[in-house]
Amino acid sequence: MTTLNTGISKAVIVAGGRGTRFLPATLAIPKEILPILDRPVLFYALEEAANSGLTDIVLISAPGKAVMENFVTLRVADLERALGDHPSGPEVRRLMDALTVTIVHQEQPLGLGHAILQAADAVGDEPFAVILPDDIVDAPEPVLAQMIRAHSQFPGIHIGVEHVPPETVSAYGIVAIEPAVNEQQSTEQDGIFRVTGMVEKPAPSDAPSDLGIVGRYILPGAIFDAIRRTPPGARNEIQITDAMEILRAEGTPAYALAFDGIRYDAGNPLGHLRAAAAFALSRPDMADAARTILKDALS
Numbered sequence: 001m002t003t004l005n006t007g008i009s010k011a012v013i014v015a016g017g018r019g020t021r022f023l024p025a026t027l028a029i030p031k032e033i034l035p036i037l038d039r040p041v042l043f044y045a046l047e048e049a050a051n052s053g054l055t056d057i058v059l060i061s062a063p064g065k066a067v068m069e070n071f072v073t074l075r076v077a078d079l080e081r082a083l084g085d086h087p088s089g090p091e092v093r094r095l096m097d098a099l100t101v102t103i104v105h106q107e108q109p110l111g112l113g114h115a116i117l118q119a120a121d122a123v124g125d126e127p128f129a130v131i132l133p134d135d136i137v138d139a140p141e142p143v144l145a146q147m148i149r150a151h152s153q154f155p156g157i158h159i160g161v162e163h164v165p166p167e168t169v170s171a172y173g174i175v176a177i178e179p180a181v182n183e184q185q186s187t188e189q190d191g192i193f194r195v196t197g198m199v200e201k202p203a204p205s206d207a208p209s210d211l212g213i214v215g216r217y218i219l220p221g222a223i224f225d226a227i228r229r230t231p232p233g234a235r236n237e238i239q240i241t242d243a244m245e246i247l248r249a250e251g252t253p254a255y256a257l258a259f260d261g262i263r264y265d266a267g268n269p270l271g272h273l274r275a276a277a278a279f280a281l282s283r284p285d286m287a288d289a290a291r292t293i294l295k296d297a298l299s
């Protein structure tokens with residue numbers, strides 16, 4: 001059994017979805033390869049993993065997503081040829097050098113829990129991170145780095161959460177947390193809460209809070225066995241939230257981190273637009289032109 005888990009090295013990036021919210025574009029191209037400005041959505045997930053000190057990526061892909069697989073398996077020689085002395089070169093090379101990628105297929109779309117289960121052999125018994133690349137977080141310190149730190153303090157399940165508008169709770173996994181009491185006080189100050197229950201896509205009247213799960217997790221190796229024991233839940237799919245709840249109820253401590261950062265849902269066209277606008281405004285090479293373009297569009 002692993003003790004202090006600062007040694008987390010693997011991240012499962014779940015990219016097996018069909019991207020129905022991006023049809024018709026996704027007839028031709030996986031949503032993970034649609035660019036936000038000049039970087040594919042997947043690039044932000046790879047960057048977060050590398051900048052959090054992770055080295056091994058397990059990419060959950062699906063049949064028909066070869067374009068995405070080609071992107072992560074670019075060889076150094078191809079990179080050199082394609083990038084030349086383009087300004088993005090050093091950043092792209094650094095990323096590709098830092099990460100080893102294993103691709104695993106989810107043959108059928110049976111849910112997020114089922115997708116993560118496909119990584120069982122590649123991950124083994126150790127705790128690992130999960131990234132849902134639709135959720136892009138702009139943060140002073142990468143969200144996974146924040147979570148890995150919390151995990152080294154409090155071993156167990158860790159989930160990234162944020163307050164979501166009450167009318168949208170049924171789009172998320174929602175957590176119930178323990179109120180701050182004595183020994184929990186210090187953890188709550190750090191934005192770390194002890195989770196007392198989780199429910200996937202509750203009706204607003206059944207939601208235990210407004211804390212929605214965003215696409216970042218640290219999970220113990222035991223999650224794979226829990227997923228195998230998880231019956232289909234919301235949308236008749238095997239849900240990771242339900243599998244985590246099984247482990248939690250059996251005694252694995254679970255924590256929610258209200259992380260420092262802004263989340264963008266790049267899995268739908270308007271969320272994508274919001275991310276593109278925000279990122280353009282924050283990039284020194286684009287900010288001035290972006291401000292003019294956005295002002296013009298509004299007027």
Ligand code: G1P
Nearest residue numbers: 112135172173212213214215241
């Ligand atoms: C998934 C998870 C859900 C989580 C959400 C975050 O749902 O099942 O718990 O809140 O991602 O983006 P999906 O968006 O795939 O329906």
